């Protein structure tokens with residue numbers, strides 16, 4: 739009896755330790771409309787291609803499903819270097835800026851799909867209060883951006899950074915990710931490049947709010 743109790747405790751503990759920063763969710767495996775991929779590819783000229791007119795590219799069923807959760811899509815990023823099979827983003831925390839507002843706010847949550855085959859790992863870091871490079875130097879035309887880089891020394895990761903958690907991304911498996919704390923993505927594409935569709939929401943829910951909203955969609959992970 740004691741052994742059974744100990745086993746249950748161990749499993750619960752593992753679940754608490756891991757999966758702090760992401761959840762796989764049961765939504766469409768392909769977020770795009772037929773033909774959208776070719777159009778998006780024609781726009782690609784840097785790592786982050788930002789799209790505001792999401793209805794032009796996203797499957798209407800997905801938009802409807804998210805509206806049912808009171809999640810109005812604010813914008814979409816079409817991530818991936820134009821032609822890089824092996825790439826690591828800078829460690830950064832996501833920020834967003836609303837029209838008419840002066841200050842950037844933390845952007846807490848993204849809903850992501852890798853839509854190309856390969857090995858992609860999402861990484862979360864404790865950067866020990868590393869120097870923050872403020873928004874502005876990476877500005878673009880849109881109202882939300884990825885800007886708050888915490889280190890920029892040619893992607894060399896300082897020894898004092900602590901890796902908190904990793905998630906091995908699966909092609910066609912949507913997941914929510916905590917984007918308001920330092921994170922990076924490292925990928926090795928099986929094709930000429932990696933592509934990821936990433937959505938943000940107008941209400942900018944906190945991570946805890948997102949966990950509540952998406953709870954009915956969680957896919958249990960084997961730990």
Ligand SMILES: [Fe+2]
Nearest residue numbers: 831832884917
């Ligand atoms: Fe990010």
